[in-house]
Amino acid sequence: MSEFVSFKIDGKQCMGRAGEYITEAAERNNIYIPTLCDYKGTAPKASCRVCTVKVNGRVMTSCTTPLQEGMEIENETAEIQDIRSGIIELLFAEGNHLCPSCEKSGSCELQALGYRFRMMVPRFPYLFPVREIDASHPKLIKDHNRCILCKRCVRVMKDEKGRSFFAFYKRGAKLEITIAPELADKITDEVAQQAMDVCPTGALLKKRKGWDVPVGKRLFDMKPIGSEFEQVK
């Protein structure tokens, strides 16, 4: 049995288990901390930094910080919100995120965070990088324009032996997601669908599917991301 500890988020008294991650504890106290690279049931990676909070005055990622007794966490202060929207704006400026032409639009977590933070336009200039769309796989399309390198697909999508279907390839600014060649044949329609659902953006798309949910019924059309944990804002 893990011991219970008390801590505070924005002054609100909360309870949680010692050692669990701050994001999980916040959720159970009905407080939403925005996350992007984090995926429930998988070890956190802290690659996107969207879940940044201040713990006892220090800036930390809440998805990888274990809970301790007496932590004072700042979540919705102007400073933290500005850091987070800055990160989201950077992601939009860094890739080619053309929402109107993307199949994932409406169910995209990056876009949903843009909505939540009311991002009108990024404060940074668009880079318009030249990136490939790889549709060579029979079941999957990889659109590197939309990939935010969160590594969700690498961490979550595994075969029965625990081998990842996806991997990072190349280095630095050229880093991209690739399909493991020896497992490429094992990507069935179901695996492709799961990969598409796991991807927070529209970088992984199942072929021959597109636009099957009408506008208005998509994941984030009517309710902001995170509203399931809190009172609707």
Next chain:
Amino acid sequence: MSKAVVATTSMAGCFGCHMSFLDIDERILDLIELVEFNKSPIDDIKHFTKQCDIGLLEGGCANSENVEVLKEFRKHCKILVSVGECALMGGLPAMRNGIPIKECIDEAYLNAPTTKNCNPDRILPNDDELPMLLDRVYPCHEIVKIDYFLPGCPPRADLIWNALYALVTGDELKLPYEVFKYD
């Protein structure tokens, strides 16, 4: 009180944002009480005849004429508003960013299925009257200072109406979640 003067234009856009603007339905009657239009496709005034209060910009900058129009707008409008994904980030025309101009032109006039066999002399548009294409498509705020941004493809009619109403009356902008979309 004199009415606010509004100018609108469509640069590298599809006129979808203007169509969405007209989607305000019967509020168009309130609109004519609220504002008067100057240079705009809505009243077909081609050139500015006076200084305007608000300029609504649809589309990004893809060619030299777009840049000229945009600079005219900056000169003649107190407040400029980028309306729609193309004005904000280049939008679908910006999909050519990263592809060399020659490749784009060749694809359009020489190699496309509908032009391959109909252009035996391999003529490319070369009239002096035609504006020059820019090296890439630019968002409006990378050419001139833009004061406000309305995202969407097109921005929902309610968003355009709420924003215009707030700007003209000085009220706070209503921004419900359902009308704030990027697609």
